[in-house]
Amino acid sequence: MTRRIAIIGGGITGLATAALLADRGDEVTVFEALDDVGGRAGSWEKDGFRFDTGPSWYLMPEVFDHFFELLGTTSREQLDLVRLDPAYRVYHEGEAEPFDVVSGRDAAVAAFEAREPGAGSKLATYLDSAGEIYDLAVSRFLYDPYVSLKGLAHPDVIRKLGTLLPLLLRPLSTHVEKQFSDPVLQQVLGYPAVFLGGSPYDAPSLYHLMSHLDLDDGVLYPRGGLVQVIRAIARLAEERGAVIRTGSRVERIITVGGTATGIRLADGTRIEADHVISTADMHHTETVLLEPELRSRTDAWWDKRVPSFGALLILLGVEGELPELEHHTLLFTKDWKANFDAIFGEDGAGTLPDPASLYVCRPSATDDDVAPAGHENLFVLVPMPADPGLGRGGVDGAGDAAIEAAADAVIAQIASWTGVDDLADRVRVRRTISPGDFAADFGSFRGGALGLAHTLGQSAMFRPGLRSKVDNLLYAGQTVLPGVGLPMCLISAELVVKLLDGDISTGRLPAPLASER
Template sequence: MSRVAVIGAGITGLAVAALRADRGDEVVVLEALPAIGGRAGSWERDGFRFDTGPSWYLMPEVFDHFFELLGTTTDAELDLVDLQPAYRVYGEGEPEPIDIVSGRASAVATFEAREPGAGARLEAYLDSAAEVYDLAVSRFLYDPYTSLAGLAHRDVLRRLPTLAPLLARSLARHVEQRFDDPLLRQILEYPAVFLGTSPYEAPSLYHLMSHLDLDDGVRYPRGGFTEVIAAVARLATARGVHIRTDARVTRILTDGDRTLGVQLADGEIIEADHVVSTADMHHTEQLLLPSESRTRSDRWWDTRVSSPGALLLLLGVEGELPQLAHHTLLFTADWATGFDAIFGAEARSNPVIPDPASLYICRPSATDATVAPAGHENLFVLVPMPAAPELGHGGEDGAGDPLIEAAADAVIAQIASWTGIPDLAERIRVRRTISPADFAADFGAFRGGALGLAHTLRQSAMFRPGNRSALENLHYAGHSVLPGVGLPMCLISAELVVKLMDGDTGTGRLSVPERAEG
């Protein structure tokens, strides 16, 4: 039995803890904030309960595998609802929104209705997306890249003629060579935002994302994504994990090439045979470790591309909002200019929040009566913006910094105008804004980014920071390291660390252990 200290009680830290405790380790999870969840947090007021982070349940087989590793099933732990439509899209200047219904036949029919011939091209696009997705899951995502042996596997080598062009061109170029309709292009390009990047920077390998929403479908865990966090925490504590909140780690203790444990803000020292940090790698290395123990140099970090920042609006609204689906996207006509404002050269030197913005709205009350009082709606709005903490903090009921609140006002007005809800602002009963400055303060987020490092080619797969540190018994997990951003990726990241702590550098998933019945 080893003593393991895990920094951070987001989904990654809780997953690492559950898996290590299942192996018999003594595990403590140390969370700086008053509640667990990290970016997948929850906030409540006046009968409204908001998820403050992830809201798309994708890659279901990753969740299935994780729960199976712990002797249970997704069905036993979560109450999942299939969303139909998967999402609704309002395009600037379009007379009517488009509902995207999951399933190959429905998606093909939608594309064909807007652009003759696009249906057949979407069929080929989704065939390719499914093939690349299957290859990613089987050969790339569970690889810790301690060597390049996995890339020499015959499944990878025989697909090189297909993979090489997908790495060499951007997602936007890949889409725009196949489809002419601007709104259809946007539907296929927008998933790059879920990867913390722009479709003009993401390699077209990531067209695999369209397999998830158009082919595979979108689900929602009833009760919200806080139920996913609660399920993982429940499995961890059942195995003896001690989860401590309000326990901020301020120092990782080192001796030569090893860590001895961690020190908390109140001076308490927790000795450990292994430390796993699920905080941002940049925060861990720059603030928790001495310079000689860091894996990456200051110069290396200076050249990294952060994910975009995010302006979040949590809105409790009186009355119903049938104009919005569970998931709704608003796309501006000047698509490229909007992304340039977020990712371009000016974004760091002179950051501004796009207005109008391409943005995302989650209305979980469309599906779940538990998240809002009767006769009211719950809205979570995400506006991609430059990762610029200097623009100010958010707050409750308009009490955030002026620039942030003015941008929130503009977003509310845009939603009202584009979706036909003219009295939206007057119906808001609860309001909270969250900005990059809040991500930096609460999570130690690199440059205030919402999602860690962007998934550019130079920050994906073997080029992304790995899970091993310069210290032999310190490991990194979470969205800033392998394999990437999003709840499924964070579960895989936890599994990669567990493998490495076992001395397993293989490229496949952990085997599901046999358990005695009863």
């Protein structure tokens, strides 16, 4: 029997869920509050510049491959993927020369050895461990809905307990510092915690597996930007019969006797559904879209959650070339711990680190279509406290004064550290986005940029699951299993399909999906 399914949110999770369920023959409608799909993975254009407004790293390519294969296609058919060389560049405070990180085992080992004698062989061992744990995570952890804990009793997991337990209990920073003494190398290996919305001083060292992705596998870029991933998935969903409605804000999940029966839009329209899937932040879903007695988590529970860092995003259209920057460039401060303490620690609550460790994406280094000829496209991300009260951004300096002043300081820092002294004078387009915007536009928990940070208490079986106490209502996206980032959102969509079919297994669905109808 065809199921009527209402999906709240047109970000990557909502679109991916729609594509998979429509491919199975369900009657699927996506309701997106904004005027375009993509959510945090959005796009913005002005004066010939086109900016991604969210994710900019294409990692875990096999997750994308598997998702597209479920739909009977491939990543290569849907995206024009190019490999970045170098993978990224690092500027360290006080050092004039940058450190280029080249992907591939041999190149990475050589780069580490040149920086710190003996670090090459240590990196090889480190990456062996990272690859092994990554393979275990994909096969046993990431696709597990954790409806039961039977998957943790699998022989593959039991055999690795002696390795896994220390990695779970030791912070990533400690794990790295015990093996490498050079501060830049420590930061290169600790930075993956930021991909997970957290700090290397709090993220379990199990997440050293992330270094397998950038140092062993390499970093790819979909020509046209990460928005091409969104467009491809939206296109596949609509080709399979899903309906995508933008400008359709959901105001309430309708329930009868503790069962979800549909949704009500802000204009009063009621939509009946056999199942409701909310890919909005779980906190927003529970505190705004549901009656208090139907919430799965209490206010006290949410008070103890750790959101991801907030983010100051700065989109810059710059006249002239910027060869000092690679496609991906990282700027690291000397006192990294103080930097993260300012973001997550109580003493630094509400303050933007100064100077700040930050990330700059220059897609125009690879892609001619994101900026006019003779110009550069820059996307700057500065982790900051998750606090909507810090203000909102704007276009061409029209944001709140504190946000624009912080952006000015960041632009000056980039100019000073990279040797582009006239950077500020060459800016032709500028937009800032801040925690206040994340809260207002996406209903983001405390204005966090990514969802819940991947601390030990918010990972795997300790992370909120997809099931609600309301029958026929499921959650998906980066505040629930399996976690933050585009690949995790694709997996979350697959977990929805599994749970709707009563499948609580720990593995991937077989591809192509249509054959399973």
